[in-house]
Amino acid sequence: MNKIRKGDQVIVTTGRDKGKRGTVTLRVDEEKIVVEGVNVVKKHVKPNPMKGTTGGVVDKTMPIHQSNVAIFNPATGKGDRVGIKVLADGKKVRVFKSSGEEIKA
Template sequence: MKRIKQGDEVIVISGKDKGKQGVVISLENSGKCLVRGIKMVKRHTKPNPQAGIQGGVIEKESLIDLSNIAIFNPSSKKPDGVSVKVSENGKRYRVFKSNGKEIKQ
């Protein structure tokens, strides 16, 4: 089970965006993810009238390594670790390491 999933609220713990919060947009198999509003880069694009694309400078999110982010714990308002627990019926669920509360999906 993945410790960070799409839709989780995370905090950047290292890098130029340290301390910023965002929501995970997508996860990559390479151990990286896209976080809304984090690690913004500028891309120069050519205009393509056939596809309706206007040229210019576009600002968008870039991939950030999973080791540089931590899940946000709303009860403590701090970054927190994730642990995976198994219930009696065999179902696995994620919990915060600091207080043991289940992470909402």
């Protein structure tokens, strides 16, 4: 079970974008995620007449390691760690470590 999923609000804890908040738009693989507005780089693109794209410099959002982000807890307004709790019926749910409150998906 992934502790950080697509659609979660996260806060960046390290790096040049420290303190920025955004939504997870994509899980690239088991460890990397793409967060909107975070880790944006300038990319030089060649024109491709077959696809109809023009060349130039474009902004591209690059993946960031999931260990560099913390899930946003709206109750405290800060980043929080995630734990896994097994309910009585055997279902697994994600909970905030600080309060034990269930994370709404």
